[in-house]
Amino acid sequence: METAGFLPAVFFMSQAVTVGDPMSHNSSPPNPLTILITGASAGIGRITCQLLAKQKHRFILAARSKDKLSELEAELRAQGVESLAVPTDVSDPRALEALVKAGVDRFGRIDVLINNAGIECFASLDELPVEDIVQTIETNLTGAILLTRLVVPVMRQNGFGRIINISSIAGKHGPAYGAVYGATKAGLIAFTQSLRGELSPAGILSTVICPGFATHGGIYDEIVKATGKKTPSLLGGTTAETVAAAIERAIRKAPPEIMLNFPAMRPVFLFRDIFPRLGEMVILATTLKFLKRAASIRK
Template sequence: MASTVLITGASQGIGKATALLFAQKGYDLVMAARQADRLEAAAQEVRSLGRKALAVPTDVTDPEQVKTLVHKALEEYGTIDVLINNAGCYISGPAESFSLDDWHQVIDLNLWGYIHTIHALLPHFIERKRGTIVNLSSIGGKVPVPYLVPYNTSKFAVTGLTEALHSELAPKGIHVCGIYPNLIKSSLMERAIFRGKDAEDAQARRDQLNQVLSTPVVEKPEDVAKAIWEAVKHQRSEVLVGSAKLSKASYSMFPGFMQWVFRKTFQLKDKEA
């Protein structure tokens, strides 16, 4: 019987690229995302590769929907071997410009979405004494970046969640891995939130990110998918993807200088006193 993988945020970007790669490697898929039409289209691509794909429209911020997702997955396949938490969003702006709704939106998706799937599927892994959990974090879960405070908060939390789970669950036969990419040329902008000193500042932040994503050196979703596959195949506990390695090394060696660079890059209208 084929191994199975459940992927959140699977309708586009990193999630879709990962689904297609795992299908090519012989896995059957459970694919979750909020937009049913895009999700089904991605599932059809997986099926065209000769693998099974169960598409379950799911908002991972809702624990009841996640319970239904896991129930349908186990009902369809009997077992799930790998969970890949990928759904997330990006937010940028001065710390004081974010509303509490902004904070909740980011943390509910980037952190609680992961907790909900882990909470729902972990008993299955514990019972089987095996399984793999992959959490998509970010270099923003290793390096603090000004003007990304809610995003950094959620991703540092994912890093802590991942490392603590790895420590506890490894003796129980369950492997936990964190994936840390830099910005990825994907559907990031669709769900991204931009705030600023005024509308012009918020738009400038959007334009700035668009410009960065248009450069040739920015990694693609397929690069992250390959990192995820290598992490699962070789039981890696942590993978920094491509340019994230340089970002982490630079910050480790020159933290003060890198913080100055980040501030100058991202402050825009938020001038220092």
């Protein structure tokens, strides 16, 4: 019986009672919130803005597409929502500095950071161009880290902050043919955990959200169009609306992690942690064919 992952988990659970509740911090959220969101122009980002706009929060909108950002900014302003569109490539450190400066100059504060920008990367590792590897890491992980580093001092000044990182179930178990993508998403999970321990005493709470395959575009739509088949039930599918609702919950409740294809994967991950080899066999048996097909379509 393999219990290497089980015993440490039991130990840390037993020690949890000695750790202060980060939600016990006395800071109260401002109203309205000033929200900086990357990848705002489409998909999860756009729908999240549309949802949160109902509460009349203020937005700093970041994405590469100037035209789409301008459209979203105009849409929000038509609803009486203050917003600032800042075309930004999150893989560019100088662009991130300009983004934060523009947001603070306009609104004077940043209360919520949503690191949503990301790109997919599915292929055999030895077939991936170096440029694609670097771009995926810089966009999905390095950009989020550098942007958070810039925003934290702003949040510290006000004694309040929410940092929400959009990861993936690929970060919970690295998918075949998704080594680089999975590595970036796993990095976001660890990054969030570290931030939570480090920044909670300052009233800055971090949450990581792990959706299943997004059913609103990208590789999911390509596979369905090419094969007529949806993702395996074990991987699940997650709509942009579901992720947006999870982001809204994270702002209110600030849980450490939200996994969005529950109950499909959570019991599998628990089983894998207790029985690593058997768990790996179950995951591969149900996902490998699909992931191989995804990689072939993306060539």
